[in-house]
Amino acid sequence: MIKDIARLAGVSTATVSRALSHPDRVSEETRALVMGVVERHGYRVNSFARSLRKQRAGAVLALVPNLGNPFFSLIIKGIQDRLQEAGVDLLVADSHSTGGAGRSPVAHLRESRADGLISLDGSLPAATLKDLVAPDTVGKVVFACEWPLSAPLPSVRSDNREGMRLAVDHVVGLGHRRVAYLTGPAGNILTDERRAGVEAALAAQGLSLPPERVDGGDFSLEAGHAAAVRLMAMTPRPTAVICASDQLAIGLISGLSALGLSVPQDVSVMGFDDIASAPYALPPLTTIRQDRLALGRAAADLLLERLADPAATEGRVLTLPVELVLRRSTAAPA
Amino acid sequence: MIKDIARLAGVSTATVSRALSHPDRVSEETRALVMGVVERHGYRVNSFARSLRKQRAGAVLALVPNLGNPFFSLIIKGIQDRLQEAGVDLLVADSHSTGGAGRSPVAHLRESRADGLISLDGSLPAATLKDLVAPDTVGKVVFACEWPLSAPLPSVRSDNREGMRLAVDHVVGLGHRRVAYLTGPAGNILTDERRAGVEAALAAQGLSLPPERVDGGDFSLEAGHAAAVRLMAMTPRPTAVICASDQLAIGLISGLSALGLSVPQDVSVMGFDDIASAPYALPPLTTIRQDRLALGRAAADLLLERLADPAATEGRVLTLPVELVLRRSTAAPA
DNA sequence: CCTATAAATGTAATCGATTGCACCACTTTG
DNA sequence: CAAAGTGGTGCAATCGATTACATTTATAGG
Incomplete structure (x- = not known):
């Protein structure tokens, strides 16, 4: 597809790619020319080709103990909000349902479908946890809300x-x-x-x-x-x-x-x-x-930072404050 | 990576690929040999390379009006359950929050990040809806729970x-x-x-x-x-x-x-x-x-069928039965 | 024993973008 | 006026798998 644009604009694919991804590396007029053609033809980059070349997925996986449990929805929303700001997609999977394909969450990382993993499940099977702390994945994982005792992975939690x-x-x-x-x-x-x-x-x-x-x-x-x-x-x-x-x-x-x-x-x-x-x-x-929304956001934030610099976030633990909300279900004893 | 496996097993990459994806196209012993090497080295196919070549993402996008609303969680779970059986990943996005990257849900389809779209939002902006009914996307979309009045797209809903x-x-x-x-x-x-x-x-x-x-x-x-x-x-x-x-x-x-x-x-x-x-x-x-779980499952089912055969599912509407549940909040008037 | 057919495997093109390197046309500088 | 530098482009290799087609080898049939 990028070839079509290049041909129509009378430039090379390299120039089209640069006009799109590094606007400052092409001349003003070339950029306008290319953008015009792109616009007119509704061209969109193919994310696989890009991911394959750049070796990053542009997506992150959230692992939820039970997707049907409404408790997690706000955390998920917080994660999604933050990721969307960063232009990263959110994949979700249920850590308990192991369907027909039965792919472990780690597979998403290894198959490079996701750049990172946010687990809301602190009680992952020992085998999964072992996979997660392997050298090639440990820098791509954070926990939110819950966390595993047996591995010192970065996490965000309430106090x-x-x-x-x-x-x-x-x-x-x-x-x-x-x-x-x-x-x-x-x-x-x-x-x-x-x-x-x-x-x-x-x-x-x-x-x-x-x-x-x-x-x-x-x-x-x-x-x-x-x-x-x-x-x-x-x-x-x-x-x-x-x-x-x-x-x-x-x-x-x-x-x-x-x-x-x-x-x-x-x-x-x-x-x-x-x-x-x-x-x-x-x-x-x-x-x-x-604050579940904030917790989700913070977790997404932490993961993004970790992906950029695994060493800096090694074992980091963020504890969010909680608050007493007085309503009507408590009173002095009779 | 597949090259390493091929070299180690002393076969061509084509044979490795076949051993993995079409086991019946290689001899018994070759398969065992390749599988052994794959196993030992923890090799996993790169999903981008595969997606790029096969021209399919292996993922589907669910568009939710508000990810923080717990009402949707069971529908999402239903969708995820069915997709997981089919070995398809689930991406989720919030149709209301338009974050920094501000990518329209249709972009996911056009950039081929997702093979299809399940919208739980029946009130999409007119522009989005227009994009969705374009010839190259109309065969990849179904609605769940809600549906748009202005376009006769396939949908699953309660009665x-x-x-x-x-x-x-x-x-x-x-x-x-x-x-x-x-x-x-x-x-x-x-x-x-x-x-x-x-x-x-x-x-x-x-x-x-x-x-x-x-x-x-x-x-x-x-x-x-x-x-x-x-x-x-x-x-x-x-x-x-x-x-x-x-x-x-x-x-x-x-x-x-x-x-x-x-x-x-x-x-x-x-x-x-x-x-x-x-x-x-x-x-x-x-x-x-x-039955929100069933609704989600049915929607995922419908989408999978639609992706396989868009013509057959044209304008299909599935109406799921509902049920009166008697509890204690109603009684005869005083 | 030779040919037709099937089974197993290899060769290499392909998917669509990104980017290192080379090159050209101009400026700037000594 | 020649040498060095700069900005803008193009060429082509590359990412990692899949698969059409070619080739080899084994088996059956005449």
């Missing part, structure tokens, strides 16, 4: 421990002493961090988190709902429940409501994330806000 | 009118006569379809939808919340409100609750979509379920 400190201090400040915790899925780094944050903050207040006051096991609505009956069967009952996610909290409130209990009169409930529906829960959910 | 008929028949069957409607954003095809569905179904029951009983103007939680006070200021009040989305319904319930009204005792509320949190709303939301 999960601080978030839980804010949550604990809030409910303890209201006068609660028996605080229960709804935790996330086992083996997840966020689960560990947040739980550790809760325990540390409670300890700092002279309180403890006995194992029987921990329930959940999943970030989902279902898990929260199911936990209600178990939590309320305890004697004495916990007076406040801190949840590892807003979904857990909303599910829990739903479960409590089914038991005829109301929030915050009978129990205080706190979430984590500040998802879009948190302000519209009944009651509006007191929670810890993490 | 929006039938859904609203089910909703209307349900509340009217409970005895409601003054039914209000919370509508979506102006200019959106779903807004039009659903409203038309409501009006037709009410008319069939001998009822009407006076303009003052229509509010909303957006699918969002906020719009639903804001509508509550206006709707309840009417005399006589509507006894049931049908919403164009679950988000509207949940926002509405939140707004009603702030006014001290409860659902369904004071007002019945219906949603549309059956999003993940609908069962955990207070009260659990009666709604119309559309």
